[in-house]
Amino acid sequence: MSLVIAGERSGVGKTTVTLTLLASLCRRGEIVQSFKVGPDYIDPMFHQHVTNRACRNLDPVLTSEAYIQQCFARHIQEVDFALVEGVMGLFDGIKGTKQNSSQSPIPSLQSPIASTAHIARLLDLPVVLVIDCSRLSGSVAAIAYGYCSFDPRIKIAGVVLNRVGSDRHLSLLKDSLEPLQLPIIGVLRREDDITIPDRHLGLVPTAELPQLDAVIERLADLGDTCFDWDRLLPLLKSERLPSPPPPLPPSPFPLRLAVARDRAFNFYYQDNLDLLQQLGAELIFWSPLEDALPKNVQGMYFGGGFPEVFAEQLAENTSAREAVKTGILAGIPTIAECGGLMYLCEEIVDFQGLSWSMVGVLPTKSVMGGRLTLGYRRAVALQDNLLVDAGASIYGHEFHRSRLIPEPNLPLFQTYRCDSEEATGDEGWSLSNLHASYIHMHWGACPEIPQRFLAQCMKVAF
Numbered sequence: 001m002s003l004v005i006a007g008e009r010s011g012v013g014k015t016t017v018t019l020t021l022l023a024s025l026c027r028r029g030e031i032v033q034s035f036k037v038g039p040d041y042i043d044p045m046f047h048q049h050v051t052n053r054a055c056r057n058l059d060p061v062l063t064s065e066a067y068i069q070q071c072f073a074r075h076i077q078e079v080d081f082a083l084v085e086g087v088m089g090l091f092d093g094i095k096g097t098k099q100n101s102s103q104s105p106i107p108s109l110q111s112p113i114a115s116t117a118h119i120a121r122l123l124d125l126p127v128v129l130v131i132d133c134s135r136l137s138g139s140v141a142a143i144a145y146g147y148c149s150f151d152p153r154i155k156i157a158g159v160v161l162n163r164v165g166s167d168r169h170l171s172l173l174k175d176s177l178e179p180l181q182l183p184i185i186g187v188l189r190r191e192d193d194i195t196i197p198d199r200h201l202g203l204v205p206t207a208e209l210p211q212l213d214a215v216i217e218r219l220a221d222l223g224d225t226c227f228d229w230d231r232l233l234p235l236l237k238s239e240r241l242p243s244p245p246p247p248l249p250p251s252p253f254p255l256r257l258a259v260a261r262d263r264a265f266n267f268y269y270q271d272n273l274d275l276l277q278q279l280g281a282e283l284i285f286w287s288p289l290e291d292a293l294p295k296n297v298q299g300m301y302f303g304g305g306f307p308e309v310f311a312e313q314l315a316e317n318t319s320a321r322e323a324v325k326t327g328i329l330a331g332i333p334t335i336a337e338c339g340g341l342m343y344l345c346e347e348i349v350d351f352q353g354l355s356w357s358m359v360g361v362l363p364t365k366s367v368m369g370g371r372l373t374l375g376y377r378r379a380v381a382l383q384d385n386l387l388v389d390a391g392a393s394i395y396g397h398e399f400h401r402s403r404l405i406p407e408p409n410l411p412l413f414q415t416y417r418c419d420s421e422e423a424t425g426d427e428g429w430s431l432s433n434l435h436a437s438y439i440h441m442h443w444g445a446c447p448e449i450p451q452r453f454l455a456q457c458m459k460v461a462f
Contacts, residue, residue: 002237003084003235005021008131008132015043015196019046019047021236022034022050022083023050032079032081034055035084037085038057039399039442042205043203045266048206053079060114060118079238080237084119090116090129120154126157128156128186132163137169137173160187163189164187165190186228194219201400207266254280254282256294256297257283257301259283259300260285260300263309264313265339271444272444288343289310298333298458299333299334300335301335302337302341303337304400307358308350308368311354312356314348321359328434331432331433332433333460334434335435344361345404346364348366348368349365367403369403373401377395377424378418379414382412383410395441396437396442398438408428412429413428415427
């Protein structure tokens with residue numbers, strides 16, 4: 001048995017509750033594997049900071065239902081406890097199913113695709129519901145009852161009452177919930193002095209928080225006393241599941257890939273990095289903020305992140321920018337997602353309107369703005385490119401506040417909402433050896449993409 005931490009809506013404190021649980025368990029010396037529902041990069045960084053184990057994303061749009069089950073089974077084999085943090089509210093997801101896909105429709109109006117409830121059903125896991133009690137008392141029972149009865153296939157094991165104001169407030173909440181006979185798994189008081197700062201795309205990543213260890217220690221202290229551990233531990237206990245398929249055979253020849261990873265570029269799905277290594281690649285992590293481009297590499301990978309926040313420092317590392325441009329123009333296969341795409345532009349124009357020189361291999365500039373582009377995408381390739389052939393569809397996710405000026409004359413993709421035929425525009429830049437796009441991809445269910453990428457890298461190496 002493992003456990004899902006869900007919220008009745010966004011902002012109720014799911015991440016705080018999850019980190020509190022993880023911190024308290026790890027302080028006890030337990031080995032804990034965490035998971036995160038949805039296309040999230042930053043929350044998994046916090047999980048990993050606490051557990052010292054890579055958090056795994058569970059997303060049936062970016063991957064598949066079968067992959068989620070295999071991923072979950074693979075990563076709970078050797079651990080004591082497993083915990084899944086949900087996304088948004090318990091039943092928040094998308095309608096229908098992937099368009100033009102062999103995946104069968106999910107015949108459930110109650111639990112939309114990619115919702116926390118969908119993942120809980122798929123893995124047959126109980127759910128603990130986090131309720132923000134800061135502005136309610138007796139109404140907590142109506143909320144809890146509604147969530148328990150909305151989809152009877154979801155097993156609500158109990159609730160965590162968050163942001164409780166006082167003993168009197170807690171007494172009112174308990175009295176209201178008593179007729180439901182729904183266990184109260186935990187009670188967290190208002191802790192205004194325990195905060196994690198955020199910015200325009202969510203929480204500030206862990207690498208930028210020098211005081212994070214002190215915050216985690218305080219959360220561990222809180223977790224030792226605020227949860228009903230006699231109820232929780234049996235729910236969290238990991239059980240062995242049938243072994244997933246063996247990993248892919250590696251390439252017979254080693255390849256060196258330069259992977260940008262620092263405060264500016266840190267949005268990577270761990271499963272993608274694992275796939276590259278399983279296929280024979282040696283990952284050479286480096287910092288475009290501070291380092292020189294590693295020597296003797298046959299490929300480059302630039303993930304997303306916050307290059308706009310560190311644009312001045314990126315601009316100052318002239319030698320790295322020139323080396324990256326030289327490498328791409330010389331034919332080194334390169335993947336650049338979102339922040340990586342921005343880095344390859346001629347300039348980044350930050351929120352203050354200041355322009356900073358970037359690599360310049362793409363004849364455009366990335367301009368920050370207030371409008372948020374967000375959502376799952378089905379992207380249809382408009383031309384043969386580094387990763388897929390023309391006409392192929394990939395599923396991904398966009399999450400950015402920048403736009404390109406000018407846009408590409410020969411775009412890489414035509415994009416659509418993944419749950420409809422509504423077009424969302426053209427995007428992406430492509431050279432024979434370059435894939436640069438705002439679309440974040442998870443390769444778990446499509447290993448042919450990294451295989452194709454590494455095959456192109458082989459041509460550079462040999």
